[in-house]
Amino acid sequence: MGAALIDGKAFAAGLRGRVADAVPAFAAAAGRAPGLAVVLVGEDPASAVYVRSKGRAVEEAGMAGFEHRLPADTTQADLLALVATLNADPAVDGILVQLPLPPQIAEDAVIAAIDPDKDVDGFHVVNAGRLATGQAGFVPCTPLGCLMLLQDRLGSLKGLEAVVIGRSNIVGKPMAAMLTQADCTVTIAHSRTRDLPGIVRRADIVVAAVGRAEMVRAEWIKPGATVIDVGINRIDAGAGKTKLVGDVAYSEVVDVAGAITPVPGGVGPMTIACLLRNTLVAACRRAGLAAPEGL
Numbered sequence: 139m140g141a142a143l144i145d146g147k148a149f150a151a152g153l154r155g156r157v158a159d160a161v162p163a164f165a166a167a168a169g170r171a172p173g174l175a176v177v178l179v180g181e182d183p184a185s186a187v188y189v190r191s192k193g194r195a196v197e198e199a200g201m202a203g204f205e206h207r208l209p210a211d212t213t214q215a216d217l218l219a220l221v222a223t224l225n226a227d228p229a230v231d232g233i234l235v236q237l238p239l240p241p242q243i244a245e246d247a248v249i250a251a252i253d254p255d256k257d258v259d260g261f262h263v264v265n266a267g268r269l270a271t272g273q274a275g276f277v278p279c280t281p282l283g284c285l286m287l288l289q290d291r292l293g294s295l296k297g298l299e300a301v302v303i304g305r306s307n308i309v310g311k312p313m314a315a316m317l318t319q320a321d322c323t324v325t326i327a328h329s330r331t332r333d334l335p336g337i338v339r340r341a342d343i344v345v346a347a348v349g350r351a352e353m354v355r356a357e358w359i360k361p362g363a364t365v366i367d368v369g370i371n372r373i374d375a376g377a378g379k380t381k382l383v384g385d386v387a388y389s390e391v392v393d394v395a396g397a398i399t400p401v402p403g404g405v406g407p408m409t410i411a412c413l414l415r416n417t418l419v420a421a422c423r424r425a426g427l428a429a430p431e432g433l
C-alpha cells in the first residue's frame with residue numbers, strides 16, 4: 139500500500155462548493171440562475187444513473203436544470219429540433235446530450251448542432267479546435283477533472299513524461315492536448331501500440347482511458363508514478379452481484395505507484411463537478427460577466 143490515494147470525490151466536493159458559492163453573484167447580476175439542459179435518449183440504465191446524479195448536482199449548486207427524456211426510437215430530426223430549441227432558449231447556458239445515442243442517430247450531427255458557446259461537454263469540433271490551438275473554449279469535463287487532480291497533486295507538470303492510454307475524442311485526445319499545454323512530454327497509446335507495457339513504464343504520469351477492466355498491471359508502472367484511472371467497468375463480483383472497477387489493477391498498482399485515483403471515487407465525481415464549472419463559465423460568458431477566479 140505505497141501509493142497515496144488521490145481523493146477525487148473530496149476534490150470534486152470542494153469544486154462543487156466553489157461553483158455553488160459563485161452562483162448567487164451570477165444570479166444577482168444576470169437576474170437568473172445558470173441553466174443546464176441534459177438530454178437523454180432511450181433508457182440505458184447506466185446513462186439514466188448519470189443523468190440523475192447530474193440533475194442532483196445541478197440542483198445542489200443552485201442552478202436551473204432542464205431534463206429532457208426522449209424515447210429510444212426518437213428520430214435524428216426530432217433530436218436536432220430539440221437542440222435548436224435549447225440553442226435559442228436564453229435560460230439555457232449549457233447543453234449536454236448524453237452519449238451513446240441509439241444507432242439511428244448520428245452523434246457527430248447532433249454534437250455539430252449544439253451552439254459551441256453552450257457546449258459544456260466540449261465535444262463540438264469548434265471547441266476541439268480551440269483546445270488544439272490553445273484558444274479559450276470549453277474543454278471536456280473528464281480530462282479537465284484529471285488535469286485538476288494532477289495539478290493539485292504535483293503542482294507544475296512541466297517536463298514530465300505523460301502516457302495517455304486511449305485516443306477517444308471525449309477523453310484520450312483532449313487529455314493529451316491538455317497535458318501538452320501543461321508542458322508534459324506526451325505519448326498517446328492505443329489498441330495498435332506496440333509494447334504498451336514498455337511505453338507506460340517510461341511515464342511519470344499515466345492516464346488510463348481504455349474501457350478494459352484492470353488492464354494496466356503493476357509491472358507496467360514506473361515506481362512513484364502518478365496514475366489516473368478513467369475507466370468505469372462494471373464486472374461480475376459473484377453471487378449475482380456486480381462491482382465497478384477501473385482500467386488499472388488497483389490492488390497491485392497501489393504498491394508501485396506514487397499516487398493513484400480509485401474507482402469509484404476518483405475521476406467520475408470530477409466529471410460531474412467540471413460539468414457544473416463549465417456551465418457556470420458558459421453562463422458568465424453569455425451574460426458578459428467575468429468568470430470567477432480559482433475554479
Ligand SMILES: NC(=O)C1=CN([C@@H]2O[C@H](COP(=O)(O)OP(=O)(O)OC[C@H]3O[C@@H](n4cnc5c(N)ncnc54)[C@H](OP(=O)(O)O)[C@@H]3O)[C@@H](O)[C@H]2O)C=CC1
Binds near residue numbers: 308331348370
Ligand atoms: N470517469 C468518467 O467520468 C468517464 C469514464 N469513462 C470511461 O473511460 C473508459 C474509456 O472511455 P472512452 O474514451 O469513451 O472509450 P473508447 O472506447 O471511445 O476508447 C477506448 C480507447 O482505448 C483504446 N484501447 C482499446 N483496447 C486497448 C488495448 N488493449 N490496449 C491499448 N488501447 C486500447 C482504443 O484504441 P483504438 O482507438 O485503437 O480503438 C481507444 O482509443 C471507459 O471505461 C469509460 O467508461 C468515459 C467517460 C467519462
Ligand SMILES: Nc1nc(=O)c2c([nH]1)NC[C@@H]1CN(c3ccc(C(=O)N[C@@H](CCC(=O)O)C(=O)O)cc3)C=[N+]21
Binds near residue numbers: 237280407
Ligand atoms: N455527453 C456526455 N457527457 C459525459 O460526460 C458522459 C456521457 N455523455 N456519457 C457517459 C459518460 C460517463 N460519465 C460519467 C460521469 C460520472 C461518473 C461517476 O460519477 N462515477 C462514480 C460512480 C458512479 C456509480 O457508482 O455508478 C465514481 O466513479 O465514483 C462516471 C461516468 C460521463 N459521461
